[in-house]
Amino acid sequence: MAEVCDDLLLAYPPVGASKLRRLMSLPNTVRLTVALDSVESAEQLEREAAEAGRSVGVLVEIDVGLHRVGVQSLEGMLKLVRRVADHSFLEYRGIAFYPGHIRGGATVQDDVAQLGADLQVAIRALDKADLHPAVVSGGSTPTVWQSHLLEGLTEIRPGTYVYNDRTTVQAGACDWDDCALTVLATVVSIAVPGQAVIDAGSKALGREPPLDGDGFGVLIDQPEVTVVRLSEEHGILNLGTSRWRPRVGETVRILPNHGCIVVHAHEKIYGVRDGRVETSWPVTARGRRRLQVGTRL
């Protein structure tokens, strides 16, 4: 990302020396901000930032209902913000949150109203303590169309919306026609009655369940057909819901339940227009750090 953007937010607590050193090795021209929720994380970051001689921005993560990460109380938030503001190599920039618990289309308005009220309480508490958050960073794809209702929000972080997926359709945040990412697969067997087998299994589609209904993906051209069962290399299409009968060798395109996992599972994304591959993009941010032989764990 540093190659294409000089203002980066890492919306994840970077804990552990190797991650922190990798972060510090980003070019000094990058304005770096990190979201975190613990004193330990802030202190580790400060140590590495001091060693690297660079200042790092910090957003204190608050839990707005997903119960994944985030400080749990106003007191906890104020305490951590003060600790961050006291560190000489950390620059307190504001707060961050991720409303991943808000998904339902019809109920979104209610949940967002509550989120807006909770945010106001947090911002007011910070203002009162003379710790105004210059940045209030939050948001997701399902809540993107409600962002204007969140007073004080300064930036949004939708990600899935770039391609959308079956879950986003089911959450009511996009339409079927807004989905741009599909997995191209080939029918390799029709031997067992009532089903067809494609060469895309869990390694290609992921194993995330849908919000509604069944299956690990759905055929874009036969939306009544889902991938009901998966092995690593086999996807089982249920033909019991359709009159469509594929031949061995026929290709199909599958709309996955969760596009993010699918992108990570593939080395390249192909840009297709009118049935023709026009371009391809390598998925450079996939994979893991590499350990050298001899590294102490």
Ligand SMILES: Cc1ncc(COP(=O)(O)O)c(C=O)c1O
């Ligand atoms: C911290 C954080 N911010 C933003 C996003 C993007 O949200 P969405 O996938 O709903 O677009 C995610 C997704 O998992 C996330 O974990």
